[in-house]
Amino acid sequence: MNVLQTGSIKTTCPYCGVGCGVLASMDEQGVVSVKGDPDHPANYGRLCSKGTALGETAYLQDRLLYPEIKGEQVSWDQALSTISGRFSEIIDEHGADAVAFYVSGQLLTEDYYVANKLMKGFIGSANIDTNSRLCMSSAVAAYKRAFGEDCVPCSFEDLDKANLIVLTGSNAAWCHPILFQQIVRAKKANPKLKVINIDPRETQTTSAADIQLSLKPGTDAVLFNGLLNYLKELDIENNFFTENCTSGIDGALQAAKESAPSIASVAEQCALSEEDVSEFYNLFANTEKVVTVFSQGINQSSSGVDKGNAIINCHLFTGRIGRPGMGPFSFTGQPNAMGGREVGGLANQLAAHMDLENPEHCDRVQRFWNSPTIANKQGLKAVDLFEAIDQGKVKAVWIMATNPVVSMPDAEKVKAALKKCELVIVSDCVRETDTAKVADILLPALTWGENDGTVTNSDRHISRRRSFLTAPGQAKADWDIITEVAHRMGFAEHFPYASAADIFREHAALSAFENDDKANAHRFFNISELQNITNQEYETFPIKPWPITAESPAGTKRLFSNGKFNTPDGKARFISVTPRAPAFSTTKEFDLVLNTGRVRDHWHTMTRTGVSPRLSAHIHEPFVEVNPLDAAQYGLTDRSLARINGPLEKSVIVRVQYSDKQQRGSIFLPIHWNGQFSSRANVGALIPSVVDPISGQPESKHGIVNIEPYVGNWHGFILSNNSTNLDLGFAKYWVKSRGRGFWRYEMAGYHCGPNWAAFSKELLGTISEDEWIEYFDKSNHTYRAAQFRGSKLINIIFIGPNEKLPPRDWLISLFQKEEISISERMSLLSGKPPADQEDAGKTVCACFNVGEKTILKAINEKGLTTPEQIGECLQAGTNCGSCLPELRGILASNTFASA
Structure with missing residues (x-):
């Protein structure tokens, strides 16, 4: 375990784009604990299940602790000199486009800034892309097409002020739980508020919806084009706004009418009922304060940009933007995807919301950086980048804080491409990832709790990520590693950073540089008020949403309130959207x-x-x-x-x-x-x-x-307190997961298994003092065993001919005990608890470890009818609220079953 600096530290959660504030501390035993920061405007003290469990991830096991080349530990000097030397050789021989960076929304803004500066301003290529390409780049493009700049116009406050919230392509209950619970609370406080959930699946988010629209996958643009056409037919247009603040309306209306001419047509194309479509359209038309939330279900599409613009068109037509309780709102996936957008972390962006293909912007950034070159064309976006690696065009890639061998599409091809790449560098905090396994050079990076800098969440609030743990081993901040490489490549005077604060000041200064209304140079991304921030002010920086300027030093909650946009004529642009089907349709073979x-x-x-x-x-x-x-x-x-x-x-x-x-x-x-x-x-x-x-x-x-x-010849599971990884190569199918004091392994195989009695002892390890209790039925291919060391249970293995094995929940509970009773031993190989004990069932509430069977028993014995009553009785759902949709589902199912 790392060592905590004294006191409770205000920092920010490293998971989703909500960017919740966290108070972190450590007790005398070295256990890290966290709770929500009541002063942070993203969460006001609340945390979801992932945030609540952050303390369990502040560990050193499996950490990458020192630089490695080809699996051998080396010094930092050797690793950095090797990287800079190989980069220089490759650039000299093949050009700047032969190297690339693939970075991550897990990086801090300062890390992102330095990486982008080195690649675009000094190496001279735009071949730097980010895993945020996989989650929100379509929203970026949609905003930019409509507003002239990548600007999320809304604030989380607008969810409380709205009278209609449309959730589309967003399972917020699981992916953005804090915002989902905010919506649930807003519904209770405001009886007028209606929620519409648009998703092919009925998800946990459906539990808060007044209308569920389970549309045909891929037809979102048809639905919103139909809405635009409907609004036109009912004359819901905000004429003053559209005439004075927008352009392109006629083309967008024509495209909408052609593709979605009537409610009947929309219902048929989207596989919805006319009644449901009509109710949605009527609610949108007759409700002024509408927030439309869109996320991955919209973005992750071969027509994701058009889908985003179809949504934005409806808000522009009604003028529902720039005012409280309304606007098109992209819920961002990663904790600092927005920070990456600010610094130009995408291959088609330049820093500070400037454009790679705009000569004036390139000249401005080059002069600010005083760089020898500047990228002036788009680099390779993620999919194209790995294709270029596969083709040998990109000969060196530096991957930072991401795992593309798992997360990229066509992942096996990505893995194969990296295996044959001349130089693969991976900066990470974990030594054993799928991507790290194909790296030539591994660099140990700091992670949450150790790194220090800023992040920007989905509604543009800049928060501080503060360190409260000492750096483990030889791990360094990502910005520090990149800076050292820049120095060795000959750019030391341009990368003079001694702290994250130094980088942040430069980042803020660039946002202010020639950022005015002269010659259409105005950019909404402007944090000029922070360009002279002192180290102490940076350390104590309060949470603020950009723009942060002399005119708005406390930040700006929502954009476009004056109807002005960052386009040549200052008007928002309607985009004509012609819906396109997904790239692949089902076939006889893939149905x-x-x-x-x-x-x-x-x-x-x-x-x-x-x-x-x-x-x-x-x-x-x-x-x-x-x-x-x-x-x-x-x-x-x-x-x-x-x-x-x-x-x-x-x-x-x-x-x-x-x-x-x-x-x-x-x-x-x-x-x-x-x-x-x-x-x-x-x-x-x-x-x-x-x-x-x-x-x-x-x-x-x-x-x-x-x-x-998949019909295996045998199925089984192992519960083991062995901290080392078991070799499960004998199983065709296996999954492992970590429990409190044990690891759980689920397994299956095609071929008849080994001699399980002998094999289990070899696999799990045994010493002379160990006691084994076993049951073996050769005719039914059944083997069950438990291993004890003294009075402590250390291993359980169950094997059977099919998946119909006993539930694991009671068996798992035995690993929390120092001693197993005689009755428990007698029941153990049956997999069922003794008569005087109960099985809690599968975990529903992760915060308080409350099982499904415990909940059902309380419902039936005490007549509980609401999640709140379950919470009062069992605590389930009273912390982060992530399990509340599941509690509602259990109540509904139990009511149905009892009827």
């Missing part, structure tokens, strides 16, 4: 639509959340959500295993989960599981590299696949 997304308690590729027992308790295994009627058609049973095959000739094996909330003809797979936690669950391997032609964002929400049962 299912694949939708991907997140689960409640895990984040990205699990390198952080996967080590938290609390976060692995709710969903411990990758799964496929299937409509029961589809499951019957394909021979799948609930909780069985299935193989999903895609057109890239790759497949995954995951657990089947029935859901009547899932549309027929579509399945859902979560994105998180990587090679450290599963054998065959990398969903990126199923997603083709199809992108939006404007944003370059991959179409991760609409793949095509087929599905079939």
Whole structure:
């Protein structure tokens, strides 16, 4: 464990774009604990399950602690000199475009700024892109097309002030839980507030919706074009606004009418009822204060930019922008995706919201940086970047704080490309990631709790990420590593940074540089008031939304209040949208639509959340959500295993989960599981590299696949307190997850298993004092055993001919005990608790470790009818609120079952 500086530290959560404030502290035993910062305007003291469990991720096991070249520990000087030397050689021989950076929304703004400056201003290439390309680049392009600049106009406050909130492509209940709970509270406080949820799936977010629109996947633009046409027909236009503050309205209206001429046409194209479409359109037309929230379900599409603009068009037509309680609001995925946008972290951007292909902007940035060169054309966006690596055009790539071998589409090709790349450098805090395994050089970077800088959340609030743990081993800040490389490449005088504050001042100064109304040079991104901030002021910097200028030193909550936009004529632009179908349609061979997304308690590729027992308790295994009627058609049973095959000739094996909330003809797979936690669950391997032609964002929400049962000859699980990784190469399918005091392994295989009695002892390890209790039925291929060391249970292994094995929940609870009773030993191999004990069931509330069976018992015995009553009785749902939708579902199901 790292060492805490004294006192409680105000910092910011490292997960989603809400950017919650956190108070971090450590007790005398060295245990890090966190709670929400009551003063932070993003969360006012609340944290979701992931934020609440941050203390469980502040650990040193599996950390990358020193530089390595080809697996051998080296000094920092050797590593940095090797990188700078190889970069210089490659650039001299092949040109600046032969090198690239692939960075991350996990970086701090200061890290992002230095990386962008080195690549675009000194190496002279725009080949720096970010994993934010995968989540919000379509929203960036949509905002820029409409407003002339990448500006989110809204504030989180607007969710409280709205009378209608339209959620589209956003499972906010699981992906942005703090904002979802804000919406739930707003509904209770404002009886007028209606919520519409637009999503092919009925998700946990549906629990707060007055109307659920389960549209046909990929038809979002038709729905919003139809809304625009409907608004025109009812004459809901804000004429003053459209005439004075917008342009291009006629073309947008014509395109909307052609593609969505009537409610009947929209209903047919979107596979919705006319009644539901009409109710949505009427609510939007007759409600002034409307916030439309859009997220990955809109962005991750081959027409994601157009979908975003179809939404924005409706707000421009009604003038519902720039005022409280209204606007088109992109919920950003990563904690600092917005900070990356500010500094030009994308391959098609220049720093401080300037444009690569604008000669005046390039000249301005080059003069400010006093750089020898400046990139003046777009670099390679993420998918194209890895394609160029595969083709040998990019010969060196530096990957920072991201795991593209898991997260990119066509992930196996990405892995193969990196394997044959001349030089792969990975800066990370974790030593064993799928991407680190193909690196030539590994650089240990600081992570949450250790690094220091700023981040910007989804509503433009700049917050401080403060360090409260000492740097472990030889780990360095990302900006420091990049600066050292810049020095060795001959650019020392241009990278004079001694602290993150030095970089932030320069970043703020660039935002102010020639940023005025002369010659259309005005940019909304302007934090000029901070360009002379002192080190002490930086350390104590309060949370503020940009712009932050002399005229608005406290920041600006919402943009465009004066109807002025960053376009040549100062007007917002309507965009003519012609809806396009997804790139791939189902075929006879691949007859299912694949939708991907997140689960409640895990984040990205699990390198952080996967080590938290609390976060692995709710969903411990990758799964496929299937409509029961589809499951019957394909021979799948609930909780069985299935193989999903895609057109890239790759497949995954995951657990089947029935859901009547899932549309027929579509399945859902979560994105998180990587090679450290599963054998065959990398969903990126199923997603083709199809992108939006404007944003370059991959179409991760609409793949095509087929599905079939995976019928293993044996199935099993291991519960083990062994802290070392078990070698599960003998299993065709395996998944591991961390629990409190144990690891859980789920397994299955095609071929008949080994001699389990002998093999288990070899696999799990045994010493002479150990006691084993075993049951073996050779005819039924059944083996069950438990291993004790003294009075302590240390291993359990159950093997059977199919997946119908006992529940694990009671067995798991035994690992919390120092001594196992005689009755528990007698019951152990049955998998069922003794008569005097209860099985709590699967975990529902991760914060308080409350199981489903415990909740059901309380409901039935005490007549509980609301989530609030469950909370009063069991605490479930009273901390972060992430489980409240599930509690409502349990109540609804129990009511139905009892009727």
